[in-house]
Amino acid sequence: MSATAEAVFVAEPFAPAGDVVIDCNVEKIFYGDFLAVRDSVVPIEKNKITGFIGPSGCGKSTVLRSLNRMNDLINVFRFEGSVMYHGQDIYAKKVDPVVVRRYIGMVFQQPNPFSMSIYDNVAFGLRLNKFKGDIDAKVQKALERAALWKEVKDKLKNSGLSLSGGQQQRLCIARAIATEPDVLLMDEPCSALDPIATRQVEELMLELKKRFTVALVTHNMQQATRVADTTAFFSVDISRGGRTGYLVEMAPTQQVFEDPQEQLTREYVRGEFS
């Protein structure tokens, strides 16, 4: 985008090679009167990790949270556009957000286990979905996938909150994947973790994408290069007095970092601003 352009910049649409699980087409996202995000088309490809990067306030978390209607918890939130999930718009009037969130799971920035035992935390979603099979086996499987089983197998009855921060985050991941949701949204899942725990979670993500589809918001560009197959770069437009985020460029991760098409992307990935 050239700085002098009068026309509103809209990113080139990105067409992934594989199947698209969620086709997110944000026209406008408002918080009350405040326009938070505009004009962002973000297709999420099946069995891939889609990374969202960009400076603070660029709306990447807002877009991610729109994908399973988490933003509906905020009263003044308003979404214009569509999020097509297997051909259905999750923002259609008849759709209950509760259902959407069961298919599209989420891992948050802060580890947030429930104040109940480790086992109950992981079994929570299974019980919620009235799972009739072997809960023990599913809990073990989820904890194994989250690389936590070895550390907690002898203390499943202990409170989830008695674990360390990194363990709590992996517990939250286990809780989210125990029900085998279609898509896993991860909102800066490593920002509260130390480098060792971060590495564990990253390895876990690479493991998870074999079975699930992952969308990942991250502040850490190295993390995006390490794990994301596709990267969406968002920026924030402060030219008209607001702080409106928008998609600048979306492409395979390697291209975004090595051969970005947009000036803004180039400056950001080289660390030349913010």
Next chain:
Amino acid sequence: MAKILQQPGSSSTITRAPSSGEFLGDSIFRAVAYSCAMLIILLVAFILWQIGKEAMPAVGEHGLGFWTGTTWDVNKGQFGVLPEIWGTLYSSLLALMLGGIFGISIAIFLTQDFIHDRLATVFRTVVELLAAIPSVVYGLWGIYVLIPLIRPVAQWLHEHFSWFPPFGTDLSGPGMAPAALVLAIMILPTVAAISVDAFRRIPYKVKEAAYGMGTTKWEAILKVMLPTASSGILAALVLGFGRALGETMALAMLIGNSNQISLSLFSPANTLASLLASSFPEAGPVEVQALMYAALVLLLITFIVNVVGLGVQQYTMRKFEGK
């Protein structure tokens, strides 16, 4: 304080060690805080000692039989508080059940986005105002409003379900039911206010986690918020129960002051606190000793309830929160 590091290591700094005056202020504050805490302990010990001393003759004379005796007859010199112990626990448990259910429901209603925040504050203030109404006013309200109001209901329940022990007798006036109802209203603000705080303390991220798993609103409240708030809610219930055990004036007016042990909600009963309140004014020296013994029994019950409640709370905290 030794004079080590009194001079900064570098001359280019504007940092300095706290002056001896600042240290003195610190020591004074600590001394005041310690003595206030000690004073409270001493006060409790003094009250216990004083009551114990007054009660000693009665303790020696009646011994443990005082706990199991069922008559309170000054002329025969027979003193037993089993009906009062029963009445105290029964009325308090009934009040705790009612007040607990309503109090926790109010807390959920006020904190879980059912109404606008500002309206919730108004509601909360109104509920807390209930705590400001004097006990004697509750008693009068009970006599003139509540008893006439529930009498037809009690009559109907008694006529149709008299086989069920709590409805075994007719309500002739004061009795367990009006007393427990008023008691429930009196502990409601305590239970509600502390439960509201317990729910408010739950971080937003917990709510997010619950909805993120795909819970409906009720599933989030019942399966996540309630367990998370459980230690705070338990504290609320323990405090409410403690208040119910010791409540005096309203009960003395409403419970009927009759020494009998009955499961019936509609028969008159008595509690330790109302026995003390109604008997003291005309008590002779021997009865005063017995009453002091009764006061000791009440203190002991309250103490046990608080200790057990605290234990349960600690246990839940360890189990749920890993503390």
